[in-house]
Amino acid sequence: MEDNKMTDSNKSAYVSMKKVGHKFDPRPEAPMVVQDIDLDIHRHEFVAVVGPSGCGKSTLLRMVAGLLIPSHGEVSVFNRPVTEPRDDVGIVFQKANLLPWLTVRKNVLFPLKHKYGSYSPSDEKRANELLEMAGLTQFADKMPDELSGGMQQRVGIVRALLLNPDILLMDEPFSALDALTREQIGFDLLDIWKKNPKTVLFITHSISEAVLLSDRILVMSKRPGTVLDLIEVDLPRPRSSQTINSPRFAELTDLIRGYIYEPNVPA
Ligand SMILES: Nc1ncnc2c1ncn2[C@@H]1O[C@H](COP(=O)(O)OP(=O)(O)OP(=O)(O)O)[C@@H](O)[C@H]1O
Numbered sequence: 001m002e003d004n005k006m007t008d009s010n011k012s013a014y015v016s017m018k019k020v021g022h023k024f025d026p027r028p029e030a031p032m033v034v035q036d037i038d039l040d041i042h043r044h045e046f047v048a049v050v051g052p053s054g055c056g057k058s059t060l061l062r063m064v065a066g067l068l069i070p071s072h073g074e075v076s077v078f079n080r081p082v083t084e085p086r087d088d089v090g091i092v093f094q095k096a097n098l099l100p101w102l103t104v105r106k107n108v109l110f111p112l113k114h115k116y117g118s119y120s121p122s123d124e125k126r127a128n129e130l131l132e133m134a135g136l137t138q139f140a141d142k143m144p145d146e147l148s149g150g151m152q153q154r155v156g157i158v159r160a161l162l163l164n165p166d167i168l169l170m171d172e173p174f175s176a177l178d179a180l181t182r183e184q185i186g187f188d189l190l191d192i193w194k195k196n197p198k199t200v201l202f203i204t205h206s207i208s209e210a211v212l213l214s215d216r217i218l219v220m221s222k223r224p225g226t227v228l229d230l231i232e233v234d235l236p237r238p239r240s241s242q243t244i245n246s247p248r249f250a251e252l253t254d255l256i257r258g259y260i261y262e263p264n265v266p267a
Pocket of ligand 1: 024033051052053054055056057058059060205223
């Protein structure tokens with residue numbers, strides 16, 4: 001996408017939410033699940049969403065994905081209201097859900113085959129490049145059950161990237177992993193993102209994961225989920241284990257913890 005898209009902050013937003021709200025039950029007395037969410041996400045920005053369980057984080061992501069139409073307000077992608085899933089928006093879910101009868105490489109290529117009936121040698125080349133970028137080259141011909149959970153999630157990320165989406169939506173992609181794997185895969189994701197920049201909306205329960213990965217963090221209140229704060233993560237990149245040990249990292253995680261575990265008022 002050309003940089004002239006970036007001249008006006010409004011026009012340049014790859015994803016834009018304006019007064020977005022949603023209730024699943026249309027009756028007037030039914031409670032809102034999310035309310036008054038305003039957020040613009042710009043080119044190659046990494047934005048995380050954190051908030052208490054049930055505050056509507058996944059609901060928000062599903063609205064950007066076009067899997068759910070908001071009952072209030074508007075979600076736009078590239079200045080067009082989202083009315084259905086789009087090819088330029090990829091999704092990575094909590095579980096990679098790889099097809100157990102296909103090798104890793106064939107799993108990665110599967111969406112192309114499913115969509116177009118076949119894939120080209122250049123698609124295969126790109127799949128191999130992305131697998132290499134994700135440190136999976138030696139597992140490309142293995143079956144999914146021969147891989148660890150962390151590797152399977154990396155395959156899921158490669159599979160989404162092969163479709164070359166401009167925007168990548170990630171819904172708690174690492175929440176099924178143990179703490180150590182989770183931290184490592186966070187660094188892996190930063191590495192993949194650096195080599196293959198995308199505009200990312202990342203839902204997580206983990207405050208430290210959000211701080212480690214993001215440029216900005218949307219902190220949501222408990223249900224109905226509203227915006228408590230939108231925090232700039234002013235930690236230098238590239239981020240590393242030193243980042244996690246820095247005083248600023250601790251300040252930012254404490255700030256967010258204050259919002260989530262204390263009453264729903266700005267500190
Ligand atoms: N299809 C649906 N129909 C009715 N209610 C729903 C539906 N999907 C979600 N909800 C409700 O909306 C609220 C927000 O759910 P959502 O999954 O978006 O929250 P979340 O913040 O992602 O939660 P968690 O952190 O626990 O994953 C919850 O109370 C949930 O029960």
